[in-house]
Amino acid sequence: MRKVLAFDLGGTKFAFGVVAEDGTVLGSGRVETLAEKGAAQAVARVAAAAHQLLADLKLRPSDLCAIGIASPGPLDTVRGCVDGSPNLPGWTGYPIEGELSKSFGGLPARIDNDCNAAALGEYLFGAGKGKKNVVYITISTGIGGGAVIDGRLMRGANGNAAELGHIPLTMDGPRCGCGNHGCWEAYASGTAIARRTREALAAGRASSITGFAGSIEQVTTHHLFQALTQKDPLAVEIWDQSIDYLGRGLGAVINTFNPDVIVVGGGVTAAGDALFVPMRAKANGYAFPRLAAVCSIVPAALGGNVGVVGAAACAFEAAV
Ligand SMILES: [Zn+2]
Incomplete structure (x- = not known):
């Protein structure tokens, strides 16, 4: 069954997990966002924690098919970044999609508004x-x-x-x-x-x-x-x-x-x-x-x- 790496970016916590194609969360974790310290530091911390999770699950990035990132809006989905989110000051323009892709062997990555992502999640795996x-x-x-x-x-x-x-x-x-x-x-x-x-x-x-x-x-x-x-x-x-x-x-x-x-x-x-x-x-x-x-x-x-x-x-x- 296909698997992906998923990130849920919030103003206070940055959660992540490995999810199978039937919606089962195979493993998950979270780090503090510490949004005021900037995007680069938070992304480096969450990437390190996610690499550890993959190691615990005996998976390599090549066992996954993509990366998804749910983030508070507004977003610039062309550049793959946050664009003026009030809870993530200073994050505008940081290429989070590209950086997470780079950290995990170039897996395709996509950032979406967190509520839009939730809608797709409930449609595929939940009450919808x-x-x-x-x-x-x-x-x-x-x-x-x-x-x-x-x-x-x-x-x-x-x-x-x-x-x-x-x-x-x-x-x-x-x-x-x-x-x-x-x-x-x-x-x-x-x-x-x-x-x-x-x-x-x-x-x-x-x-x-x-x-x-x-x-x-x-x-x-x-x-x-x-x-x-x-x-x-x-x-x-x-x-x-x-x-x-x-x-x-x-x-x-x-x-x-x-x-x-x-x-x-x-x-x-x-x-x-x-x-x-x-x-x-x-x-x-x-x-x-x-x-x-x-x-x-x-x-x-x-x-x-x-x-x-x-x-x-x-x-x-x-x-x-
Ligand atoms: Zn309003």
Whole structure:
């Protein structure tokens, strides 16, 4: 069975693994990115650790068919590098694709946006397996997206397609990390839900949420969920608003892509049915009925492996 080497680059950790063609992770590891020390040093460290993993697995680079790299965007896929990612300052222009290829005997390497890679991973090996049109959404610090349509990952003109978290929901909403106002993720990411909760508490609303957190400043979505299970009125109100924002964005996604399935991952999905049941109903309400009727909305299946497995999915594509 063919195997690839996969890298999942993040602002704090740089994970890697050897993945077989059926999606099985044969071995994996991680190093700290230490992004501020620069790309060259981080790539050298992760390459050394990956060489050790290959030695442990009794594999040589020539036993592999390609290298996949999942990275936060934006990317320059022509030069094979990060291009202005806020979490990787100073990495712009460093030829990570070429350098990792060189480290492993010239294996073909491909860098892809991490959410696009995750979409291909869930399509090939996860909750989208067997479907032709799969959109992946992650609801965590931000909201990210990726789309596989008619069996092909949508990369777009320069590799940055499906920045779905930056669909503007309003004209003049809260400021988003991208610099615009009113983006979907500025309302409905885990970070945004926690921020809206803290704002309501700071405005003087009574709630058990502060008690769970210790102080208003420490409130996260975890404390909101705790209060939600006790039917705290403010928690219920903020959660219902959040579900509405999520449903609006997903409705737009359904109308845009006409997917068979939307696979949803990220920390906020820990809420389980309390999220998925009302979110499906809202999304369907905001989408055209004919499109909503064929689209299921399901939890992601790859969990913590999604970065490495997604990068591997891209590598298998690059190897064909
Ligand atoms: Zn934005």
